[in-house]
Amino acid sequence: MNMREDTLIPKVGVITDVRIDTPDIKTFRVVTPDGKKAFDHRPGQCAMLSIPGVGEAMFSITSSPTNTEYMEFSIKKCGCVTEWLHQAEVGQQLTIRGPYGNPFPVDDVFAGKNMLFIAGGVGLAPLRSVINYCRHYRDRYGDIDIVYGSRSKDDLLDYKEIIEEWSNDAGVKVHLTIDNPQEGWNGHVGFVPNYVKELNFDTNKTAVLCGPPIMIKFTLEGLCSMGFDKTQIYTTLELRMKCGVGKCGRCNVGSKYVCKDGPVFRCDELDELPDEY
Amino acid sequence: MRKLSLENINKLFAAVAEDKTLYLPVDQSDGSAKYSKWAEGTVWSNALNTVRSPKDLFFPQTEDLMEFKTEGKNIEVIDIRKESEDFVIFGVRACDVKSFEVLDRVFLSEPVDSYYASRREHAVIVSLACSRPSETCFCTTFGIDAINPEGDVSAWKTATDIYFKANTEKGEEFLASIEALTEESDDTAVNEQKAKTADIMKKLPLADLTTDSFGGGKTEELWNNPVWDEFSQTCLGCGTCTFVCPTCQCYDIKDFDTGNGVIRYRCWDSCMYSEFTRMAHGNNRLTQKERFRQRFMHKLVYYPENNGGLFSCVGCGRCLSKCPISMNIAKVMRKIGGDK
Ligand SMILES: Cc1cc2nc3c(=O)[nH]c(=O)nc-3n(C[C@H](O)[C@H](O)[C@H](O)COP(=O)(O)OP(=O)(O)OC[C@H]3O[C@@H](n4cnc5c(N)ncnc54)[C@H](O)[C@@H]3O)c2cc1C
Ligand code: SF4
Ligand code: SF4
Ligand code: FES
Numbered sequence: 001m002n003m004r005e006d007t008l009i010p011k012v013g014v015i016t017d018v019r020i021d022t023p024d025i026k027t028f029r030v031v032t033p034d035g036k037k038a039f040d041h042r043p044g045q046c047a048m049l050s051i052p053g054v055g056e057a058m059f060s061i062t063s064s065p066t067n068t069e070y071m072e073f074s075i076k077k078c079g080c081v082t083e084w085l086h087q088a089e090v091g092q093q094l095t096i097r098g099p100y101g102n103p104f105p106v107d108d109v110f111a112g113k114n115m116l117f118i119a120g121g122v123g124l125a126p127l128r129s130v131i132n133y134c135r136h137y138r139d140r141y142g143d144i145d146i147v148y149g150s151r152s153k154d155d156l157l158d159y160k161e162i163i164e165e166w167s168n169d170a171g172v173k174v175h176l177t178i179d180n181p182q183e184g185w186n187g188h189v190g191f192v193p194n195y196v197k198e199l200n201f202d203t204n205k206t207a208v209l210c211g212p213p214i215m216i217k218f219t220l221e222g223l224c225s226m227g228f229d230k231t232q233i234y235t236t237l238e239l240r241m242k243c244g245v246g247k248c249g250r251c252n253v254g255s256k257y258v259c260k261d262g263p264v265f266r267c268d269e270l271d272e273l274p275d276e277y
Numbered sequence: 278m279r280k281l282s283l284e285n286i287n288k289l290f291a292a293v294a295e296d297k298t299l300y301l302p303v304d305q306s307d308g309s310a311k312y313s314k315w316a317e318g319t320v321w322s323n324a325l326n327t328v329r330s331p332k333d334l335f336f337p338q339t340e341d342l343m344e345f346k347t348e349g350k351n352i353e354v355i356d357i358r359k360e361s362e363d364f365v366i367f368g369v370r371a372c373d374v375k376s377f378e379v380l381d382r383v384f385l386s387e388p389v390d391s392y393y394a395s396r397r398e399h400a401v402i403v404s405l406a407c408s409r410p411s412e413t414c415f416c417t418t419f420g421i422d423a424i425n426p427e428g429d430v431s432a433w434k435t436a437t438d439i440y441f442k443a444n445t446e447k448g449e450e451f452l453a454s455i456e457a458l459t460e461e462s463d464d465t466a467v468n469e470q471k472a473k474t475a476d477i478m479k480k481l482p483l484a485d486l487t488t489d490s491f492g493g494g495k496t497e498e499l500w501n502n503p504v505w506d507e508f509s510q511t512c513l514g515c516g517t518c519t520f521v522c523p524t525c526q527c528y529d530i531k532d533f534d535t536g537n538g539v540i541r542y543r544c545w546d547s548c549m550y551s552e553f554t555r556m557a558h559g560n561n562r563l564t565q566k567e568r569f570r571q572r573f574m575h576k577l578v579y580y581p582e583n584n585g586g587l588f589s590c591v592g593c594g595r596c597l598s599k600c601p602i603s604m605n606i607a608k609v610m611r612k613i614g615g616d617k
Contacts, residue, residue, distance in 0.1 A: 274497075
């Protein structure tokens with residue numbers, strides 16, 4: 001039979017590494033059975049992973065496109081597919097399809113800009129792809145500030161990479177925070193939106209926000225009160241998805257489908273959409 | 278124009294069914310009509326329209342997409358797709374013909390849905406002009422011409438004969454295949470009937486319903502309209518309106534363990550259901566008001582915004598006759614648009 005390809009039919013992938021990041025987030029390295037990257041992607045794009053019989057779910061590709069060997073996914077345990085993946089071992093196969101969505105405009109809009117990345121919890125997953133892309137092409141971007149917070153020290157994703165790699169890069173400043181004081185933590189304590197206000201950034205930056213809806217809401221308000229314009233701020237939306245290509249009708253906000261018109265939106269574009277996300 | 282006496286209609290069906298599967302409306306024991314496969318002895322229904330729309334033939338209620346075999350940690354993906362066989366859908370009303378265009382813009386836009394595309398490519402659509410439109414019909418509201426239906430072939434049925442005109446290459450081929458049974462005819466009888474039907478259309482209760490208040494770019498204006506609150510109060514969230522609707526295309530993807538592998542299938546879903554958008558961190562459409570609003574805003578504002586002004590309602594009236602609480606899109610349009 002000679003039918004055209006269909007995006008709903010996935011490829012087989014295999015887990016080649018599992019890293020325990022936090023009590024409920026693990027990072028999985030995935031390649032095809034012959035050891036290649038399943039497909040190319042741009043920073044901010046997503047993929048559908050599935051375990052047949054368990055289900056399919058959408059995840060940000062957290063590794064940068066500049067990594068030509070494999071893809072990584074940081075996955076938080078919260079339901080059928082994610083729980084199943086959390087007990088999977090190296091060598092386990094899964095299915096993968098994508099890439100889906102609109103990426104961050106890293107090569108045009110972001111080029112030459114000072115970048116401010118702000119993430120909360122597992123919200124670092126989509127940003128890590130952009131951050132590592134900007135680090136890879138370091139001379140194309142200005143200063144990089146990264147504000148990242150989570151509940152506790154143990155809940156910080158990619159901690160080792162942040163401390164050993166990001167913090168040592170020239171022109172990259174990392175500002176970590178946790179919600180409550182904790183033994184062995186001498187960094188900042190407090191919620192991300194307040195920390196961003198305290199840091200009182202210069203408005204000559206392009207900001208990228210990702211995290212729980214409540215964090216996004218307050219951080220966005222904070223940035224605007226500091227003088228940022230919404231056209232300088234990008235974020236990603238997360239809605240329930242099934243097809244990933246604007247056909248199953250599930251993920252729309254007004255006339256936009258988050259799976260194909262998003263998940264990356266500029267904050268002034270969000271203002272044009274009805275408040276239903 | 279080609280003509281055939283209705284006395285010989287079964288000869289035509291038999292000829293068509295010789296090399297293509299033929300679907301047409303057939304009366305069911307419960308009094309409704311349903312698109313069914315023609316076989317010797319099948320009687321073509323006289324009903325105005327079927328309860329379920331012909332979208333079933335392109336986008337079935339459930340459909341297997343692929344299979345998986347798993348062994349230990351290994352997974353094999355099995356492509357179970359088969360090219361569709363050639364088939365003919367006979368007697369499709371103008372509203373339903375238009376619904377195919379609405380679905381095409383979703384399923385045939387990139388990346389093309391191969392399941393839908395295969396059926397669509399292999400189908401010949403023979404439409405049928407209306408002569409007895411009912412009080413729930415409002416296709417004219419959406420610019421659809423019930424007496425001149427589109428499709429590969431258009432057909433008109435009078436008391437004694439049926440007339441055919443081809444509109445596409447596929448349609449020409451279809452008429453060529455039944456040429457021996459039909460004869461050339463002028464369009465006098467057809468025109469007489471068209472004039473009569475046009476008169477009835479003008480007097481229908483929904484004849485004055487307009488789309489003036491709707492279309493792309495109206496989201497902000499209509500989003501906070503009190504109608505959503507008021508009209509959704511009694512909505513049961515049963516989803517009947519979405520299932521009978523020829524243009525509703527939302528689907529779910531699920532896995533089924535056969536004991537000997539896993540089948541991944543899709544099935545119709547409904548934006549009227551509370552589970553539709555539920556996520557790990559909450560639900561962005563918490564109450565029936567939001568779901569109700571989604572259904573109508575999609576058809577009247579979002580879809581036209583994304584599709585050059587084409588509405589995603591064809592005025593078939595199915596939801597008008599089937600909603601258990603008598604709620605429907607025409608009521609919503611009237612309420613918002615005022616009684617104009
Ligand atoms: C664009 C996008 C990017 C994303 N990126 C990431 C990412 O990088 N990392 C990440 O971790 N997540 C990400 N997500 C979220 C991820 O897709 C969801 O967490 C995932 O779909 C959950 O799938 P699941 O099968 O594990 O959960 P499901 O089983 O579908 O459960 C979803 C919710 O329903 C509840 N639930 C499940 N079954 C039942 C039941 N029977 N009764 C009652 N409640 C039930 C669960 O508790 C959970 O709250 C992303 C989502 C989107 C849309
Ligand atoms: S919304 Fe109602 S009238 Fe419009 S196409 Fe759907 S079922 Fe028909
Ligand atoms: S058929 Fe009527 S009651 Fe059922 S979901 Fe539709 S509008 Fe609501
Ligand atoms: S996930 Fe299907 S429309 Fe967006």
